[in-house]
Amino acid sequence: MLTYxxxxxxxGSIYALLAQSLMLSWGLAGLVNLGxxxxxxxxxxxxxxxxxxxxxxxxxxxxxxxxxxGAVGLLVCxxxxxxxxxxxxxxxxxxxxxxxxxxxxxxxxxxxxxxIPGVPVMVPRDLGxxxxxxxLAVVVVAVALVYGLQRRLLAAPWGRxxxxxxxxxxxxxxxxxxxxxxxxxxxxxxxAIAALAGALYGHYTSYVAPDQFQPLVTIYIFLAVTxxxxxxPAGAVIGAYALVAFLEATRFLADLVPGLAPVQAASLREIxxxxxxxxxxxVRPNGILPERSQKAPAR
Amino acid sequence: MINxxxxxxxxxxxxxxxxxxxxxxAQSGPIRLGTLTPLTGSGGAYGPVMASVVKRAAEEINKxxxxxGRELLILSEDDQTNPEAGLRAARKLIDVDKVAAIIGTxxxxxxxxxxxVAWESGTFLTTVSGADSITLLPHRGxxxxxxxxxxxxxRKFGEFxxxxxxxxxxxxxxxxxxxxSQYAEITKVVTAAGGKTTxxxxxxxxxxxxxxxxxxxxxxxxxxxxGGYATDTAILVRDLYRASYRGKLIGFGYAVNKQxxxxxxxxxxxxxxxxxxxxxxxxxxxxxxxxxxxxxxPDTYSxxxxxxxxxxxxxxxxxxGDTGTVIRDNIRKVSQGGGERVDTAVDGLKLIAAGRKVDYxxxxxxxxxTETGDVTDAKFRYEQVRGGKITLIKIA
Numbered sequence: 001m002l003t004y005x006x007x008x009x010x011x012g013s014i015y016a017l018l019a020q021s022l023m024l025s026w027g028l029a030g031l032v033n034l035g036x037x038x039x040x041x042x043x044x045x046x047x048x049x050x051x052x053x054x055x056x057x058x059x060x061x062x063x064x065x066x067x068x069x070g071a072v073g074l075l076v077c078x079x080x081x082x083x084x085x086x087x088x089x090x091x092x093x094x095x096x097x098x099x100x101x102x103x104x105x106x107x108x109x110x111x112x113x114x115x116i117p118g119v120p121v122m123v124p125r126d127l128g129x130x131x132x133x134x135x136l137a138v139v140v141v142a143v144a145l146v147y148g149l150q151r152r153l154l155a156a157p158w159g160r161x162x163x164x165x166x167x168x169x170x171x172x173x174x175x176x177x178x179x180x181x182x183x184x185x186x187x188x189x190x191x192a193i194a195a196l197a198g199a200l201y202g203h204y205t206s207y208v209a210p211d212q213f214q215p216l217v218t219i220y221i222f223l224a225v226t227x228x229x230x231x232x233p234a235g236a237v238i239g240a241y242a243l244v245a246f247l248e249a250t251r252f253l254a255d256l257v258p259g260l261a262p263v264q265a266a267s268l269r270e271i272x273x274x275x276x277x278x279x280x281x282x283v284r285p286n287g288i289l290p291e292r293s294q295k296a297p298a299r
Numbered sequence: 300m301i302n303x304x305x306x307x308x309x310x311x312x313x314x315x316x317x318x319x320x321x322x323x324x325a326q327s328g329p330i331r332l333g334t335l336t337p338l339t340g341s342g343g344a345y346g347p348v349m350a351s352v353v354k355r356a357a358e359e360i361n362k363x364x365x366x367x368g369r370e371l372l373i374l375s376e377d378d379q380t381n382p383e384a385g386l387r388a389a390r391k392l393i394d395v396d397k398v399a400a401i402i403g404t405x406x407x408x409x410x411x412x413x414x415x416v417a418w419e420s421g422t423f424l425t426t427v428s429g430a431d432s433i434t435l436l437p438h439r440g441x442x443x444x445x446x447x448x449x450x451x452x453x454r455k456f457g458e459f460x461x462x463x464x465x466x467x468x469x470x471x472x473x474x475x476x477x478x479x480s481q482y483a484e485i486t487k488v489v490t491a492a493g494g495k496t497t498x499x500x501x502x503x504x505x506x507x508x509x510x511x512x513x514x515x516x517x518x519x520x521x522x523x524x525x526g527g528y529a530t531d532t533a534i535l536v537r538d539l540y541r542a543s544y545r546g547k548l549i550g551f552g553y554a555v556n557k558q559x560x561x562x563x564x565x566x567x568x569x570x571x572x573x574x575x576x577x578x579x580x581x582x583x584x585x586x587x588x589x590x591x592x593x594x595x596x597p598d599t600y601s602x603x604x605x606x607x608x609x610x611x612x613x614x615x616x617x618x619x620g621d622t623g624t625v626i627r628d629n630i631r632k633v634s635q636g637g638g639e640r641v642d643t644a645v646d647g648l649k650l651i652a653a654g655r656k657v658d659y660x661x662x663x664x665x666x667x668x669t670e671t672g673d674v675t676d677a678k679f680r681y682e683q684v685r686g687g688k689i690t691l692i693k694i695a
Contacts, residue, residue, distance in 0.1 A: 104474045205386060209411065216384070251388075262336075263347035266377035
């Protein structure tokens, strides 16, 4: 049981990283990034390839994942400069599918649908419970670092500018802000965070394959961020842990209903997840931790 | 208010389960086994039947007195045809439910993700995944699969195409872990007989395959082998018909299944040849699974999970235990090596209790395993769609 709880916490922490990535690009910069799973995949593959096939140390693998993720994020952002809202959402969704299809079909590069098994782990596996606890410590440190970074960025003028751009791009540019630069920076950092999450995920489960990066992950993270509050790092983190707790709890809830066939129980789980989102949205439309209006610092 | 309720609800549900395992491990309680099948997602066409066949098979065993007097309790989880979700579900089965075995992982990617946590925790894993790489994992004996490996299936497909009189064979398949090895085997067989082969890989999430069909038909193939699953095969068959292809069509039995044939007009599906791993002709296993599944022609996956639960139950019966290690140490003693032939676990358990040696021949085949967990020999059912009905041609 303890292993299961530690496992759920590690997954929750990885979701928390993804949620912080989405909070930055969607909540603050207003860039609807439906391609989150794609960046998650890029990070996982970058680090897994470097450490499994080229025997790079894991910290180097993580660094490579962050750099590659950020660079690809920049590329996607620059190629979609003129797009906002729905259009950006469509293109980024397409991007994630491109990543998945390339990962499945370019066997020479990615190992194809077989994936990459045997990705090295951060803490020796034979420690049993220690493996999960150690990995949890590493990912929690990553969540805390990203959280600290986000808090700094948001309290800085940079964060205020980003919010101004989200509210009204024209007004922000009239005020002399380079909207393109700010959006690209935000998207790049967000992609790098998602890639870091992917790399950590690969080093925990030891296995990376295209099927892991279906749009389902993106949808879960949207759910987490919506529930937690999409403009505050703390909201995103809390939302992510709450989501994993909720997803896992639905397993036991569905078990409580007697006389259900397995497929009905599985459907019931999906219904509960959907109802959960509706409930949160109707009662707290801005999430558990809604945005606070920040006053400009006194001179 | 509701937030609090939301948290309270979920944390209550989580903490409630904390109390469970202590009760579960008692030697006298039921023996706990898990199914991990795709109930939703792209494998959703197969997983529900698989899960219910295992459940019903366990009920039969329980009705006949259980395993060494203990009932089997089946816990079902959904892998959502997704390795990430599948891994979470597997952890719950292993750590919370403390199952001795996980039965029925379907997608190769899910199996590869779940296998390490299974062998590390000493949980036995039985799978229907076909990728060659799976049995090469360092699983320390905690894994068997009942699906023939892809090399064998590829060879049979090639021979079947030649038998049907084809010389120019095209392989149309989505990208799966066995696409390449299967095509290589088909090519080997067909070129040895003087024919030629081509391959086209499509995206199985597309809603039309007309472009792929047109490009393949330019090569004027006289047989097309379809490597996909039910959903994409239905699209493929329809688009081939629309493009006026009237040559031979060969598919997997699990793709060209009863649902697909019923969903398509009879002249669209007419003449499709299918191939699936099978029990020997006259074996009761297949008819038995048909009864359990409540359908005339159960697919190979339902047959395979039936064999898996039967083998697991008999291995536990022989080893007089309730752990994955007991299953690992005894499964080959009930599956092969001579003894009285049985095709249901109920019969097998009776003989085992009487101290006799059994050799299980199941619904999906003889179920004899190599050291690494592959099936050694498999027979195949050759069937054809005739007038909107799947008709048996032969078993060989």
